[in-house]
Amino acid sequence: MDGLQNAKFVQVIAPGAIVDNASFTTAEIDTAGYDYLTLICNVGATDIAMAAMKLQASHETGTGFVDVDGLDMDGDTDAFGGTAALPSATDDNSLVVFQADLKKGNYRYWDLVATAGDGSTGTYLSVVAILTEGERAPNTAAQYGVETLLRN
Structure with a gap:
């Protein structure tokens, strides 16, 4: 089986x-049952640097989010040193990518802090999270988190 x-x-x-x-409006990510989290951030047209872009995590939904070491685009060390x-x-x-090993830190809920800088027009941004190595494979589109899934 392909990992995806x-x-x-x-x-x-x-x-x-x-x-x-x-700040961009973001959806909180419930990672229950998965071992890895990858966020793919698609930066579109922009005329100014982002003011913030980092991952935060919490043990509770909607509250108590804290910064996660190594997952702040503003000065943390990247995967290549x-x-x-x-x-x-x-x-x-x-594309800007975040990868988190969910077995470290025991956090269940994750959120992206993404704030556009103050330019003349601003920033386009869309983000998709991929949770992998789940306890069991999804068997409906809803369990995959998608509207439609095609496979050949």
């Missing part, structure tokens, strides 16, 4: 209007 056949997808930030000098940087005004149409 035992996965759940969560739309964290839906494609929408450009945001300027404000370099220094991470917030997406800038020249990072149009790029």
